Amino acid sequence: MNYRVFGKTGIRVSDLILGTWYLPNSGTKVKPQVDRETSLKLIKKAYDLGINFFDTADVYRGVYDRDNMKGNFKTVGLSERILGEALKGYDRESFVISTKVMGRTGPLENDQGLNRKHVRSAITKSLERLQMDYVDFYLMHAPDGVTGKYESAKTMNMLIDEGKILHYGLSNFKSHEITEYLSLHGVERPLFIQDEFNLINREQESRNIAVAEKNGMASMIYSPLAQGVLAGRYLTKKKDKSRSVYEKNFSANKMAEQNVENLEKLRQVAKDLGATMSHVALAWLIGKGRSIFPIIGSTNLEQLEENVKASDLRLSADIMKELDSAF
Numbered sequence: 001m002n003y004r005v006f007g008k009t010g011i012r013v014s015d016l017i018l019g020t021w022y023l024p025n026s027g028t029k030v031k032p033q034v035d036r037e038t039s040l041k042l043i044k045k046a047y048d049l050g051i052n053f054f055d056t057a058d059v060y061r062g063v064y065d066r067d068n069m070k071g072n073f074k075t076v077g078l079s080e081r082i083l084g085e086a087l088k089g090y091d092r093e094s095f096v097i098s099t100k101v102m103g104r105t106g107p108l109e110n111d112q113g114l115n116r117k118h119v120r121s122a123i124t125k126s127l128e129r130l131q132m133d134y135v136d137f138y139l140m141h142a143p144d145g146v147t148g149k150y151e152s153a154k155t156m157n158m159l160i161d162e163g164k165i166l167h168y169g170l171s172n173f174k175s176h177e178i179t180e181y182l183s184l185h186g187v188e189r190p191l192f193i194q195d196e197f198n199l200i201n202r203e204q205e206s207r208n209i210a211v212a213e214k215n216g217m218a219s220m221i222y223s224p225l226a227q228g229v230l231a232g233r234y235l236t237k238k239k240d241k242s243r244s245v246y247e248k249n250f251s252a253n254k255m256a257e258q259n260v261e262n263l264e265k266l267r268q269v270a271k272d273l274g275a276t277m278s279h280v281a282l283a284w285l286i287g288k289g290r291s292i293f294p295i296i297g298s299t300n301l302e303q304l305e306e307n308v309k310a311s312d313l314r315l316s317a318d319i320m321k322e323l324d325s326a327f
């Protein structure tokens with residue numbers, strides 16, 4: 001595993017971040033399940049393989065857990081809990097954690113949003129679930145449409161001053177909103193973003209990623225494999241044990257259908273390099289900029305072990321160009 005500096009924070013983190021969106025499935029009927037034991041094994045294995053950066057959110061409780069999404073908040077924070085449990089006993093200074101706030105976590109009027117009342121209560125609960133004294137990187141999960149930018153930045157600054165978080169960032173904001181945060185005076189500004197970016201979805205490349213690059217912010221990249229499409233999944237009609245089996249609105253099958261030719265090119269590039277499609281898709285992102293950090297999602301150990309190898313694959317300028325024009 002290779003390590004790089006995470007933007008202006010100066011903190012050294014692994015090339016790849018482990019995502020915990022889907023961990024753990026909390027006992028719904030749908031199969032396959034990422035159960036508690038598998039979740040613990042995945043997190044510990046990632047640590048053993050050199051990953052020192054773990055991403056979660058207060059609302060994560062297993063992506064498959066649709067049953068519990070409506071009005072039932074018992075499973076809120078399950079991913080933070082499992083992460084805390086898995087990393088308990090490891091030296092706290094040997095890893096970094098990012099978590100997020102904004103989404104609804106309870107039934108009360110203010111159990112959501114970026115207002116100070118909610119954020120202050122949310123960080124306390126996140127720290128309890130994680131069993132940690134502080135979170136390295138705290139993200140506003142998305143704009144809430146109402147809280148002022150200065151007000152929410154100031155709230156983040158208060159948490160920094162209180163030692164509850166080290167730095168803060170923005171996820172799913174528009175590029176002009178990021179610029180507005182960067183123009184604030186009298187408060188520490190956000191130092192990183194978290195957005196979707198992959199070979200198929202390049203919308204943010206000239207927007208948020210460009211703004212981040214220009215301003216020395218680090219970019220945490222979600223869905224780097226387009227939820228498995230770029231690993232070569234969904235190209236056949238055969239149903240495998242994947243999210244697509246049970247996610248009604250899952251677009252992976254459609255995405256694969258629309259990109260058959262490009263994906264075949266990716267497959268060929270990977271074959272020529274003696275690598276897999278997921279290696280190349282992740283290495284392409286790492287090759288895009290020194291402050292770009294993919295967050296990998298893996299629901300079994302084989303996927304994880306395969307994906308971490310991308311850290312050792314550096315693509316030549318010619319291959320980067322070839323992939324750029326293929327998609």
Ligand SMILES: NC(=O)c1ccc[n+]([C@@H]2O[C@H](COP(=O)([O-])OP(=O)(O)OC[C@H]3O[C@@H](n4cnc5c(N)ncnc54)[C@H](OP(=O)(O)O)[C@@H]3O)[C@@H](O)[C@H]2O)c1
Pocket residue numbers: 018019020021022055056141171172194195221222223224225226227228229231233241242243244278295296297298299302303304306307
């Ligand atoms: N800020 C936000 O709003 C936001 C939004 C989304 C995600 N995130 C973060 O980003 C993380 C990653 O997102 P993501 O899960 O969408 O990432 P992804 O890497 O695009 O998709 C992960 C899925 O791809 C499949 N896969 C991964 N490696 C594979 C391999 N080597 N071979 C075959 N299939 C493979 C698996 O699908 P199956 O499980 O079907 O096998 C896996 O669950 C999340 O855990 C979360 O931490 C943040």
